[in-house]
Amino acid sequence: MIENSNSRYKMAKRKIATDHKKENPHYKFAEWQYREINKEFYENYQESYYFLKMSNLIRLSQAGDGERAKLYSLKSEGIEIIADYDKSTKEIDKFVSTEIQMTLFQCLETYLRMYIAHSALSPCANLQLVQLDLQKYRKQVNKIIQGKFNGMAQQFSDDEVLAKVFFGSMETLEKYAKLNEKEINEILMIFKENLIYAANFVRDNSEYNTFKHGFYLSQLQPKISLKNEAGELSQDGDAFSFIKLEKNKEGYRQFIKVTKWFSPKLSLNIALAFERYTVNMLELWKAIYSSNGKQIQIQVCQQASISFLLDTVKTSGFISDTTDRSESISIKQMSFPYAYYRKED
DSSP states (O other): OHHHHHHHHHHHHHHHHHHHHHHOTTTTOOGGGHHHHHHHHHHHOOTTHHHHHHHHHHHHHHOOHHHHHHTTEEEETTEEEEOOOOGGGOHHHHHHHHHHHHHHHHHHHHHHHHHHHHTTOOSOHHHHHHHOOHHHHHHHHHHHHTTOOOTTOTTSOHHHHHHHHHHSSHHHHHHHHHHTTOOHHHHHHHHHHHHHHHHHHHHOHHHHHHHHHTOOSEEEOOOEEEEETTEEEEEOSEEEEEEEEEEOTTSOEEEEEEEEEEOHHHHHHHHHHHHHHHHHHHHHHHHHHHTTTOOOOOOOOOOOOHHHHHHHHHHTTOSOOOSOGGGEEEOSEEEEEOOOOOOOO
């Protein structure tokens, strides 16, 4: 009886091991292919993708009515569509605002996915990207929000992983810190803040779907101004109103209407900055993978903190405020609950 049990246990164990091998694409993968995959991936990455997209959006926003009207005429391989251009609907302005927000979301997600894949410190980050399905991606994003940056390589500390991903090694980071008379913690804190900012931004996928699919209730350019004894509460800028689900104080999930303001200029600046951070990361790893273990000259490109980017736009005068800044409050969104019947006793 004991022998039969042991036999069944061994068979079950072998089956689990076989199933694990079947689900593991790295099992018996010929490592000599890494070099060619890395070469193709890093040489063909579209490093100006988001820049070109933003550049076209800005040009479109600045175009006159004549140029805008041309967009409503489409001719392609025997297909001809001509529509009326109605300036009063501001459809093109709405399109530009929506695309800017979508592009920012996509750019931050690209930055995060590239970091997560390279933080595995594997011989082929592109294969890590392929394996990074939605569930694994969200798991790593949540870890980053919690301040954990070594989720893909837990045998190293957070600082060690960050140093390897953005500087190639801790030794290079130490040399960079000494050269610039900065503390290592001070340098790494900027990378941590940027990763956490990006992770928090993309965490709520419902907002992205709102922009992507046009699920918002309205898209406006309003100005809200409320005065009280403490001063003035005001906000200018583009705004989307949409519906979200949130739990109330009693724990019931309910519908609420959210009006969220955003600055197109700020979104543009953040997207372009994070695109450059992503490209810098890939240029570093292209050099690492192509070195074949030989010593290489690394060009380090320090990131600017997200707080610096936010302050730069504020001080440029884009975000309007009252004359006395000490008595004003800048708001990003307002929520209004929908009416519900009183609960039955």
